[in-house]
Amino acid sequence: MTSTPYQFLCDESRVSFGGDEFVFVEFGEAMDLAEALRIQAITAALTRMAIAGIVDVAPANASYMIRLDPEHLDPRHLVQTLDGLHKQFADSFAVTLDTDIVEIPVWYDDPSTSETCMKFRDRHQSPSETDIQYTARVNDYSSVDELISAHSSAPFIVTFPCFKPGNTESMQLVPRDRQIQTPKYLRPRTETPARAVAHGGAFTVIYPTSGVGGYQLLGRSAVPVVDLTQTTPGYEKSMVLTKSSSLIQFRPIHGDQYRDIRVSSKMGTYQYNRHPVTFVLSRFLDDPIGYAEELKEVVRW
Amino acid sequence: MVTVQYAGAHTLVQDLGRDGHYAIGLPPSGALDQFSHRCANLLVGNHSAAATLEVTMVGPKLRFDAPACVAVAGGDAPVWIDDVLHDTWMTLYVESGQTLTVGTLRTGCRAYIAIRGGIDSPPFLGSRSTYVSSAIGGLHGTPIVIGDHLPIGTEMAHDCPGPGSTVDDRLRPTLSCHYQIRVVEGLCHYRFDENSIERFFTSTFTVSPVSDRTGYRLSGPSLTFVEREPPFGAGDNPSNVVDLGYPMGSIQIPNGEEPICLLRDAVTGGGYAPIGTIINCDLDLVGQMKAPDAIQFVRVTLSDALSARKRQNQRMQDVKFGLKLLSLF
Numbered sequence: 011m012t013s014t015p016y017q018f019l020c021d022e023s024r025v026s027f028g029g030d031e032f033v034f035v036e037f038g039e040a041m042d043l044a045e046a047l048r049i050q051a052i053t054a055a056l057t058r059m060a061i062a063g064i065v066d067v068a069p070a071n072a073s074y075m076i077r078l079d080p081e082h083l084d085p086r087h088l089v090q091t092l093d094g095l096h097k098q099f100a101d102s103f104a105v106t107l108d109t110d111i112v113e114i115p116v117w118y119d120d121p122s123t124s125e126t127c128m129k130f131r132d133r134h135q136s137p138s139e140t141d142i143q144y145t146a147r148v149n150d151y152s153s154v155d156e157l158i159s160a161h162s163s164a165p166f167i168v169t170f171p172c173f174k175p176g177n178t179e180s181m182q183l184v185p186r187d188r189q190i191q192t193p194k195y196l197r198p199r200t201e202t203p204a205r206a207v208a209h210g211g212a213f214t215v216i217y218p219t220s221g222v223g224g225y226q227l228l229g230r231s232a233v234p235v236v237d238l239t240q241t242t243p244g245y246e247k248s249m250v251l252t253k254s255s256s257l258i259q260f261r262p263i264h265g266d267q268y269r270d271i272r273v274s275s276k277m278g279t280y281q282y283n284r285h286p287v288t289f290v291l292s293r294f295l296d297d298p299i300g301y302a303e304e305l306k307e308v309v310r311w
Numbered sequence: 312m313v314t315v316q317y318a319g320a321h322t323l324v325q326d327l328g329r330d331g332h333y334a335i336g337l338p339p340s341g342a343l344d345q346f347s348h349r350c351a352n353l354l355v356g357n358h359s360a361a362a363t364l365e366v367t368m369v370g371p372k373l374r375f376d377a378p379a380c381v382a383v384a385g386g387d388a389p390v391w392i393d394d395v396l397h398d399t400w401m402t403l404y405v406e407s408g409q410t411l412t413v414g415t416l417r418t419g420c421r422a423y424i425a426i427r428g429g430i431d432s433p434p435f436l437g438s439r440s441t442y443v444s445s446a447i448g449g450l451h452g453t454p455i456v457i458g459d460h461l462p463i464g465t466e467m468a469h470d471c472p473g474p475g476s477t478v479d480d481r482l483r484p485t486l487s488c489h490y491q492i493r494v495v496e497g498l499c500h501y502r503f504d505e506n507s508i509e510r511f512f513t514s515t516f517t518v519s520p521v522s523d524r525t526g527y528r529l530s531g532p533s534l535t536f537v538e539r540e541p542p543f544g545a546g547d548n549p550s551n552v553v554d555l556g557y558p559m560g561s562i563q564i565p566n567g568e569e570p571i572c573l574l575r576d577a578v579t580g581g582g583y584a585p586i587g588t589i590i591n592c593d594l595d596l597v598g599q600m601k602a603p604d605a606i607q608f609v610r611v612t613l614s615d616a617l618s619a620r621k622r623q624n625q626r627m628q629d630v631k632f633g634l635k636l637l638s639l640f
Contacts, residue, residue, distance in 0.1 A: 186543070
């Protein structure tokens with residue numbers, strides 16, 4: 011068999027089948043914010059169509075996958091529907107997303123993540139620096155403080171919830187030449203504190219729970235991003251704080267503030283600073299810095 | 312109520328799985344060998360979605376404080392009721408006060424203990440399946456432990472087949488030490504060079520001991536990738552791609568060195584290029600493999616995969632018919 015396993019849609023997206031239950035669509039090989047938002051618009055529209063036999067619609071950074079029940083829907087029959095959606099959302103400049111923005115208070119360069127990352131230097135590119143020192147250096151920032159102010163200067167947009175519930179890969183709303191980029195660990199750590207804020211590739215994540223991880227540790231969120239029991243305020247509607255296309259604004263805090271917020275978070279009195287917002291891609295592409303400032307205003311104290 | 316007197320090596324409450332949550336990063340979980348799980352339930356007249364106990368290599372010892380119908384299906388193992396030895400794949404009757412013990416598996420890697428009515432642990436998102444990494448499902452999000460009390464539910468579909476009822480040998484999965492597993496090519500298949508793709512489908516791989524419900528790691532020849540400038544956001548290693556969703560059954564080869572077949576508890580996405588996906592009915596067989604079983608991958612088309620799926624569904628129907636349950640519907 012020499013035939014290619016791929017079909018191509020109107021926009022040259024590559025379609026293939028993941029066994030008998032999955033359809034996989036890849037837009038391109040590089041991360042591109044405009045394409046990521048098109049993916050979110052297309053998958054949201056597909057979800058709204060509520061096609062019988064579709065079990066999952068899962069958008070990712072430069073691709074999406076669909077799980078289906080072949081007894082009710084032949085995966086081959088779905089391709090034409092997808093092509094129609096790709097035509098309908100051909101123009102990424104027209105993408106607007108009704109979403110929300112949430113503020114995450116972060117103790118950057120905190121003792122627990124510093125201590126954790128120093129345990130795993132044998133798996134890391136840099137034997138002596140902490141992860142945040144390394145990240146600042148490879149991004150040409152003269153100090154850790156400069157990196158912190160860049161990381162908290164503009165909101166991030168969630169492009170791929172994956173790995174475990176609550177975890178979201180998000181990309182900062184800044185022009186590409188200002189994107190913070192770091193390699194991941196050479197071999198993953200076996201430990202990561204819960205709520206660690208970390209960066210790998212061009213993405214920031216907040217680890218929902220403790221466990222393995224390969225992203226560079228930058229600090230620790232004072233508030234959780236998941237509650238599978240849905241018993242704490244802020245989780246009434248969902249087990250996870252953020253989903254695809256949510257915006258996240260990081261706010262640097264000191265150790266004292268961190269401890270205060272931890273107490274109120276544990277007591278169930280912490281109220282997330284979260285507001286609905288409409289994200290208009292064309293406005294971001296026209297004036298990324300100005301538009302990011304405007305979005306940031308929504309969660310200003 | 313059933314009391315755990317010995318937990319076995321890694322015994323989990325599992326059902327058909329918690330489908331529909333890939334978008335929040337929650338994999339489906341569920342019995343790794345779905346066919347054997349369904350057969351065990353059929354042997355005691357349960358709904359196929361009733362929860363069973365998934366045994367890994369060494370089974371538990373359970374004490375019953377009420378009479379019950381039970382059955383063990385999947386890999387073959389000695390099954391004792393008190394000190395009387397019984398067969399797997401057979402409806403058995405346990406009296407109040409007796410114990411059921413499942414020993415060490417002689418074939419395969421997993422066996423399913425069905426109890427009439429099903430294990431009635433609290434469902435989470437519509438499923439009782441244990442997913443250890445998020446500590447959900449089962450009794451407490453972990454494997455069962457000594458002293459656990461397993462509540463028994465009422466998920467019966469029909470009358471219980473009489474004691475001694477069995478599933479025809481020819482309908483049971485063929486468990487050996489050498490498996491041929493069918494794969495539909497796709498996903499990031501284009502990242503692998505032609506020679507590597509040929510090598511992948513003509514070589515024999517060996518199951519490594521570092522294999523569990525998240526994935527099976529294999530050792531074998533290394534594979535190489537088509538050269539390219541790393542795209543923005545992909546990462547520097549040739550096996551890296553911009554993070555993408557991992558279908559259940561997809562096979563990735565980090566650094567070209569160690570293929571990993573992702574199973575029902577796998578993380579839902581990441582940055583390693585997958586070459587293709589194991590067809591659904593063959594995932595049941597992967598769940599029955601153990602180190603150092605041999606595995607060869609066979610390329611099939613989607614249409615072959617859908618035909619194989621139909622045959623597997625027919626086989627399930629044949630099991631039902633064989634148990635003479637159709638007349639009771």
